[in-house]
Amino acid sequence: MFWLGLLGVMAWSSLLAAPVRGTNASLELIAETENVQPGREMWVGVKIRHDPHWHTYWLNPGDSGLATKLTWKLPPGFQAGPVVWPVPQRVEIEGLVSYAYLDEVVLLTRLAVPATLPLGSPVKLEVQVDYLICKEICVPGKTTLGLTLPVLDTARPSPQADLIQKYVEAVPVPVPASAVNVTVEDKVWILEFQVPSAGLKDAYFYSTQEQTVLYGEKQVLTLNGTQARLRVPRDPAVSPDYLVGVLAGDTLRWEVVAPLALHPVSTGPGKVPTPTSWTLWAALGSALFGGLILNLMPCVLPVLSLKIFGLIQLAGGDRRVLFQHGMVFTVGVVTTFWALAGALLLLRAGGQQLGWGFQLQSPLFVFALLVLLFGVALNLLGVFEVGVTLTGAGGAVQRDGSLRGSFFNGVLATVVATPCTAPFMGSALGFAATQPAGVSLLIFTALGVGMAAPYLILSSQPAWLAFVPKPGAWMGTFKKALAFPMLATVIWLLHVLTLQTSAWGATAVLVGLLGLAIGAWIYGWAQIPVGSETQRRLGYAASALLGAGALLWTVQQIRVESGAPAESVGTRVENGLTWETFSPERVEQLRREGRTVFVDFTAAWCLSCQVNHKVVFGSEEVRQQFRDRNVATLKADWTRRDPVITQALAAFGRNGVPLYVLYRPGESTAQVLPEVLTPQIVLEALKKPAGQ
């Protein structure tokens, strides 16, 4: 009886972890649920109850103080996100203003629970809170908090759920960069924005950047109809290219990452002109050139070998037909660019945070592309033919006279090209994203024309094709060989899909492809007029049934698996360097610690990203320099949809990956490195003396 009672008490005390008395405050680790559920993300929070007049600090403490730091100790597989900071209060002592919390605050953190966690035995969450707590005087505190929770298959709200919900609702909401227009004068930043529909009485900008605003000076809000204007006294020490912080008032709570409008264009090496300051002509020229270079990027090569094959087939024929094919190919490319741009614009208008390559963030799209390329490979290998009539070499896609084939080739080349961003293209796309729809479409047109240009020119000048060998029996063999780059692309897409779903998702895709291959084989058999008409009909029906069945089943599996949590939370080691997960807050924090910060904006589907990564971080010298200089390496993985990363890209005037950004200590401006990266570029950027 006594033991039962004791067990009861123990279970009770673990559920209701009592506040711990810290330094001039009581602290408690709280969770939104009274248990954890495998695979379910949850909010946890450190609740700090300050003694009267004592306060702890926000992310940027202001004139004095130090931000509270949380260090988690979690069971294997658990991952804690960054601290989600509530809007602070301004605490003024003799002209010095700090951003701090008085009375009660809950510092929220999103906790990822592994899906494989066994039910039954409870888990212990632990966090070490390092804080500076001040009244008139300051005292550092260090308190360790723990919370033991049972593992159940359904989540039950805890008594603290309402409190956590209250703080979650009060978290500043990210707004697009365009929501706040920032200009700079000699002594002030000027922030202009639309007054929320509920009206506005007061507003204050809490900068998360150092040496950017003068904390002790008054910020002045003026209203003109629905237009608000906030004058924020500026710290003249540095001049950043964008403002980061929280704009808070009685009716608004915005998380702002706003690039400076009308910032003087810098032409120094490695710097990218601010897209907003571009003329349309510069953007169009860049797009045209970027499109041209896109042909040399690894994504497009497999498809282009097909195109060249087509040109060889047509080389000896009618000049007019050849030119027609070139034109139709161009139309195919441009139309696809328009379709992608249109979809992008529509979805963005609908409020989604998307950028170039967005379609590859969808596992179903990746699967569709994979099936398409696999089908083309089977066709090239001669498993089946496309179209009713049989021809020796080519199939409908490449057959003489089939303009449809050329159009399709243009479409395929463009769709396959989207994972790559060529040099010049990145900034042109970034510009397009900030422009009205008409201008955007014009830039996408220029990209398409640029990409199709070499073929258009070749097909208009057949004399230049004189060097190619005459069509003949060798082409059948060569055509089969073209299947291998296609299959290589299939492998790469499968890799992307694995990262977006799970190991099971990838297996399901392979099973689906097998079904498809068998279907294609039966189809190919039915095409050969050997069996009876009935047998062939049955063959077509069986292949359609098998192919469709395999596709539907795989799509179903992918849908289920794409809900699985991302693996890339926390840190990972690649090429002997530790990569942390990117967040703007983490970058700010590291910069405040005086660290050099390198951010790699990447995605698994971005082939140029992978190539850059291998080339640069395969170099021992680069790795050595990164270690010697204690460079903090952050990875912003855009493989899946991620509004935070989309916004961070927008802050650099970009709308796609790759993007490489280097922050050097003591410099206010980030340095944007080129899209095609070499060890030399990175080393030079690192070693360059300060202030240049």
Add this chain to the structure above:
Amino acid sequence: MIAVWVALGALTVLSGIAAVQTGDKAPGFTLTDQAGNPRTLAEFKGKTVVLEWNNPECPFVRKHYESGSMQALQKEATDQGVIWLSIVSSVPGKQGYLDPSHAATVFKEKGYRSTALLLDSSGQVGRTYGARTTPHLFIIDASGTLVYHGAIDSIKSADPADIPRATNYVRQGLADLAAGKPLRVSSSEPYGCGVKY
């Protein structure tokens, strides 16, 4: 008399902190040192001067003194002919305020290796320079121009274990200055306790 003080107090609060920027001429001052002697900035003309805002009881100041790292840097600097002035701007009744009769003892007991410990008990010099935290460091070059203002080092914490890992901006700045090069870091955000004005 009291009215005048209140008015003056209100004025200083209203005017806030008038920060001196890198490239500005360093404002002159006269303050009493730990031995009771008046000291001026002008007397160190032609020499590199470090101003270090101090409050012996602030945990961030203690981080750098109890680990001995601040004294080591002071010795390193003064051995090279640099003038190091530690300044306490805590006003009477606030934390860190040093009674003139007590300052010499603190200076000796804590092993200060600075040129002098100066008492700014009206907080006026601190406000002129825009000293916000303890510690808050300023470097003035031989021509009297401010070349650095900001934190002592690159890692903001009250934990002495962080000192060896951090870049000390003052050590780095003095080395750059001695080598005749522009400072790699000429300003940074200071961290620490608020100055007890």
